[in-house]
Amino acid sequence: MRGITRVWSNFPTLHKVYIGSISLVLTILILLPSEDASASRQNDSADIRLQPGVRYDLSTMQQAQNSQAKSPQAESIETQPQTTKTDLKDTPETAATREHLVEDVLDWRDVTVQRNDSLAKIFERNGLSAKTLLQVSNSGPAVDTLVRKLMPGQVIQLGFSADKLQQLVYPLSKTELIEINYTEQGYQSQQITKPVDIRHGFAAAIIKNSFWNAGVQAGLNNTQIMNLAxxxxxxxxxxxxxxxxxxxxxxxxELLVEGEAAGYGNILAAEFTTQGETFIAVRHSDGEYYTPEGNSMRKAFLRAPVNFKYISSSFNPRRLHPVTGRVAPHRGIDYAARVGTPVVSAGDGKVIKSGYNSLNGNYVFIQHGKEYVTKYLHLHKRAVRTGQKVKQNQKIGTVGATGRVTGPHLHYEFLVNGVHRNPKTVQLPKALPIDPAEKTAFLSIAKNMLGMLETNKRLILAAN
Known part of the structure; x- marks a missing residue:
């Protein structure tokens, strides 16, 4: 204290006056109360401040606080749309966006299926553990389809995130795929069919050397040519x-998937003119084909048990036998074809004989109801046995050169009530016509299809 007193006494008198005045002003400012001071961080308005000696109802106070005016800034914040995780989950658009973003960040790897490959081998080559393989194998029925249909040359897409398999995609065709995704419940597999758009395609041709070549030149694929036949x-x-x-x-x-060609569907209508006679067929909703009048194209028998092969010998009761050189009735038609060419049953029936002898070689006889019998001789192999029931167009054997023959061919006979008839010209029984209840609707469709056939045929044939 003596030191402080000594210093103070050494100050000039004017300085002592200045210091004293400043100290007095600061003391007054500190002691004066501030009206803006408040102990509440909520800045309560004066009408709800607590007053000494007064009892308050807590519920009333809460209501008063909730109803007080908000600041413009607070109103702006609270009236703005809020986006939460729930909003993203419940909104399809945001969910799709989120899935798209997830796909974008995945590290995709294309894996080509090798010969004799399996899912286990593919996983091993790509550093996936046996545990992951087990989990994927138990992901649902769709993964079983994937395992069965693994084809060499096909590409499996593997999507990784942080070295963990998140998604597997395997195309079964242009319209179907297998997709396996990692979820909170583990791996889940599903078979997905893509939406298919359909438009009409048209083809026409004039036969110059063979029906098959004409079909190819018209732009039809193998399946379409066979279906047309x-x-x-x-x-x-x-x-x-x-x-x-x-x-x-x-x-x-014509099938379209995501705007790209994905193959061909059904033939909707067709017209075929041969030797001056025209046949027209229109597809109905039952999958069958009918004439424009509603009569079934289907009949009890096919005209020929072999497709697209030439005939070396036709029905001729006075022909010379090619082996003996004698005049011998040829009560059937010979279809010359390569050994192994499929032979089908001309109609529904029951095999009454399936055997071998030195003349006929391997042969099959089929009974169709009470009136009709068809016979197939010189087969290389028989695919049916005696007593077996067969369906129209079912394979019963293959073309061969067994028995008394000069080369591979099928000898085909057609009997009506035990009498040989020319298979080419015999009148065949027809199937039932279209259901009368559906005939009106069908006739309308048939009319439109006939118009399309005629218009497009004129355009294409004129261009050629």
Whole structure:
């Protein structure tokens, strides 16, 4: 204290006055109360401040606090839309966006299926553990389809995140795929069918050397050519009846997936003209084909048990036998074809004989009801046994050169009540016509299809 007193006494008198004045002002400012001071961080308004000696109802106070005016800034914040995790989950658009973002961040790896490959081998090559393989294998029935249909050359897409398999995609076709995803419940597999759009396609051609070549030149694929022959197979023998100048036209379905071509669907309508006679078929909703009048194209028998092969010998009761050189009735038609060419049953029936002898070689006889019997001789192999029931177009054997023959061919006979008839010209019993209840709707569809056939046929044939 003596030191402080000594210093103070050494100050000039004017300085002592200044220091004293400043100290007095600071003391007054500190002691004066501030009206803006408040102990509440909520800045309560004056009407709800607590007053000494007064009792308050807590519920009333709470209501008063909730109803007080909000600041403009608070109102702005509270009136803005709030986005939460629940909003993202419940909104399809945001869910799709989130899934898209997840796909974008995955590290995708394309894996080509090798010969004799398995899912286990594929996982091992890509550093996936046996545990992951087990989990994926138990992901649902769709993974069983994937395992069964692994084909060499196909590509499996593996999507990784932080070295963990998140997604597997395997295309079964252009319209179907297997997808396996990692979820909170583990791996889940599903088979997905992509939406398919359908538009009409058209083809037409004039036969110059063969029906098959004409179909290819018209832009039809192998399946479409075979289907076209099957539609008219009850009326036209494609191995015997066709001539140069015959023509056909077809309306069919073109399949589109995500705007890209994905193959062909059903033939919707077709017209075939051979030797001056025209046949027209229109597809109904039952999957069957009918004439424009509603009569079934299907008949009890096919005209020929072999497709697209030439005939070396036709029905001729006065022909010379090629082996003996003697005049001997040829009560059937010979279809010359390569050994192993499939032979089908001309109609539904029961095999009454399936055997071998030195003349007929391997042979099959089929009974169709009470009136009809068809016979198939010189087979290389028989695919049916005596007593077996067969369906129309079912394979019963293959073309061969067994028995007394000069080369591989099928000898085909057609008997009505025990009498040989020419398979090419015999009148065949027809199937039932379209259901009368559906005939009106069908006739309308058939009219439209006939218009399309005629219009497009004129355009294409004129262009050629």
């Amino acid at each position: 099957n539609i008219f197979g009850w009326d036209i023998d494609f191995a015997l009846d066709l001539r140069e100048g015959d023509n056909f036209s077809v309306v069919y379905e």
